Amino acid sequence: MALLDQIKQPSDLRGLSRSELDDLAREIRAFLVTNVSRTGGHLGPNLGVVELTMAIHRVFDSPSDPVIFDTGHQSYVHKILTGRAEAFTGLRQQGGLSGYPSRAESEHDWVENSHASTSLSWGEGLAKAFRLQGEQRTVVSVIGDGALTGGMAWEALNNLAVQDDLRMVVVVNDNGRSYTPTVGGLAAHLAGLRTDRRYEQTLEVAKRAINNAPLFGRQAYDLLHGMKTGLKDVLAPQGMFSDLGLKYVGPVDGHDLEALERSLEAAKNFGGPVIVHCITQKGRGFKAAEDNEQDRFHAVGKIDEHTGEPLSAAVQATWTDAFSDHMVRLGEKFPTMVAITAAMLHPVGLGRFSQVYPDRVFDVGIAEQHAVTSAAGLAAGGLHPVVAVYSTFLNRAFDQMLMDVAMHRQGVTFCLDRAGVTGPDGASHNGMWDVGICGLVPGLRLSSPRDRQRMEEALETALGVDDAPTVVRWSKEKLPDPIEALRHTEGMDLVAYDEQAEVLLVGHGQFVGLALEVAALLDKQGVRATVVDPLWSLPVNPALVDMAARHQLVVNIEDSMVAGGVGARLSHEMRRVRVDTPLMCFGIPQRFLDHASRGQVLAECGLTGPDIAREVLGCWLSQQAGQPAEQHQA
Numbered sequence: 001m002a003l004l005d006q007i008k009q010p011s012d013l014r015g016l017s018r019s020e021l022d023d024l025a026r027e028i029r030a031f032l033v034t035n036v037s038r039t040g041g042h043l044g045p046n047l048g049v050v051e052l053t054m055a056i057h058r059v060f061d062s063p064s065d066p067v068i069f070d071t072g073h074q075s076y077v078h079k080i081l082t083g084r085a086e087a088f089t090g091l092r093q094q095g096g097l098s099g100y101p102s103r104a105e106s107e108h109d110w111v112e113n114s115h116a117s118t119s120l121s122w123g124e125g126l127a128k129a130f131r132l133q134g135e136q137r138t139v140v141s142v143i144g145d146g147a148l149t150g151g152m153a154w155e156a157l158n159n160l161a162v163q164d165d166l167r168m169v170v171v172v173n174d175n176g177r178s179y180t181p182t183v184g185g186l187a188a189h190l191a192g193l194r195t196d197r198r199y200e201q202t203l204e205v206a207k208r209a210i211n212n213a214p215l216f217g218r219q220a221y222d223l224l225h226g227m228k229t230g231l232k233d234v235l236a237p238q239g240m241f242s243d244l245g246l247k248y249v250g251p252v253d254g255h256d257l258e259a260l261e262r263s264l265e266a267a268k269n270f271g272g273p274v275i276v277h278c279i280t281q282k283g284r285g286f287k288a289a290e291d292n293e294q295d296r297f298h299a300v301g302k303i304d305e306h307t308g309e310p311l312s313a314a315v316q317a318t319w320t321d322a323f324s325d326h327m328v329r330l331g332e333k334f335p336t337m338v339a340i341t342a343a344m345l346h347p348v349g350l351g352r353f354s355q356v357y358p359d360r361v362f363d364v365g366i367a368e369q370h371a372v373t374s375a376a377g378l379a380a381g382g383l384h385p386v387v388a389v390y391s392t393f394l395n396r397a398f399d400q401m402l403m404d405v406a407m408h409r410q411g412v413t414f415c416l417d418r419a420g421v422t423g424p425d426g427a428s429h430n431g432m433w434d435v436g437i438c439g440l441v442p443g444l445r446l447s448s449p450r451d452r453q454r455m456e457e458a459l460e461t462a463l464g465v466d467d468a469p470t471v472v473r474w475s476k477e478k479l480p481d482p483i484e485a486l487r488h489t490e491g492m493d494l495v496a497y498d499e500q501a502e503v504l505l506v507g508h509g510q511f512v513g514l515a516l517e518v519a520a521l522l523d524k525q526g527v528r529a530t531v532v533d534p535l536w537s538l539p540v541n542p543a544l545v546d547m548a549a550r551h552q553l554v555v556n557i558e559d560s561m562v563a564g565g566v567g568a569r570l571s572h573e574m575r576r577v578r579v580d581t582p583l584m585c586f587g588i589p590q591r592f593l594d595h596a597s598r599g600q601v602l603a604e605c606g607l608t609g610p611d612i613a614r615e616v617l618g619c620w621l622s623q624q625a626g627q628p629a630e631q632h633q634a
Ligand SMILES: Cc1ncc(C[n+]2csc(CCOP(=O)(O)OP(=O)(O)O)c2C)c(N)n1
Pocket: 045, 071, 073, 074, 114, 115, 116, 143, 144, 145, 146, 147, 148, 173, 175, 177, 178, 179, 282, 298, 342, 343, 344, 366, 368, 393, 396
């Protein structure tokens, strides 16, 4: 029977011998490659934390000692060790295992959100709660070198440094990479500590000899450990952590179980906040991942478990591909344009632009707040920055967009990839809040292009705005086929038109295609509809309000949250000028959506042609029968 089959909870690890532990690590790696290659997921990060996670669960007592994974994408081994191995066949699938920690799945899971750099704050808060309640529990926060470039992490470290009695262990999982190599002075410092390991290796030999010596071995080891700090001061540069007043242990080989357990035990026994700096290898044990220069298989689709080759060739271009292509062209046409990424150069589509214009791309690390205010500075200095982030991560930089960009009337363009429902990454990854927060920003203009041509046109328009934030957003989907306008009127495109239309369908972005589908279904029921693409959804075009006034029913369809979305703003503008045409708003409901495919989530939200057409027809017929039209809000 494989060792892995015997592991149902962390305590099952404690009875294993050294050789069994090594065998188990091998089995877990094979399990990850076999299973994640079939489902897709964060293969590289999890291959890098096999021994680390095993050591944590051997030294600490989860869930009494909370183990928190920053960003959460590297928690597969934790899930395996806490009895969920069988569920991996349903990883990231509807009703299946989440790709991130999930409190609904296990008492061992504490923090679910996939937004980086939060784990130290979570840990500090938990540890303070335990201390205040007299509980001798130790909190373990596992944070990657990439997540450590996020400002929140340093806010937490600043607070940890002055709490000597706080039982918290910060495990830095340092593999030197986010997707690409981690950037900035912190990364350089960690690299310095990584490379300056001579004292650790010297001591390692001494420790093993003393530890194994009969009689006074253990006491001698503890004495040596005390010396180590002294030695380290001499042999290795004092880490900034220690300068901050934080105890620092390491760097430790993150694949050496014994060294890890010794360091974690020492940290646990300190009784105060300790940094344990572990050196790991992203993608370890799977050659295709280890050799992947771009991102070490950070996140893979379905791949061949031997070669790592994708099982399905990406035949159709994505929105990201279209953005990537056009940015290179814009780079030539707009010489003052520069681009900013928050540690996601390739995922957001800036890889090609950075090859052509290496001096005009800035990777700021996982630091969206800094990215946006730095963009305000770049704009004030005469350039036009394009901030390219996933929609959900813009949430983090709302204040900077509002106060530093908009209030200072700086021309910054935000390109939001993964806008709308994303799906498999779960609730915190859906790009559903961007329209709502952007709608609060005075002067901001937002476009959701319906196809490649409209994206290109929107980007060019945005680059011409030098006194306000502009936003162009698109989904994770493949690029849709072009949808030509029948007529361009008052800044908007009519993509379906009927002189006698009673219903006005307002589509945004990819959902213009969905609105056309609804129009065709209504037509079969004898209901005539016009479909309009506002092109710029925010601020609401007064001509759209006038158009609404000329119809008997208006239907707004958007791939963002209904609450605070474009439909809500259209409703406000219609009421403001006393246009009382009934309005139905279709979009994402105001709740956290479970992981599933994008199509499944959209169906759950009723965002399909048949679903919308059925609702609209029902409302229309009620109206015709003289009943008050119910205002549909998802
Ligand atoms: C606020 C935020 N910005 C961006 C991301 C996208 N993202 C997910 S994982 C990752 C890299 C994380 O690097 P690191 O913390 O070193 O973990 P590793 O993958 O190396 O284990 C990034 C940028 C995110 N999850 N949260």
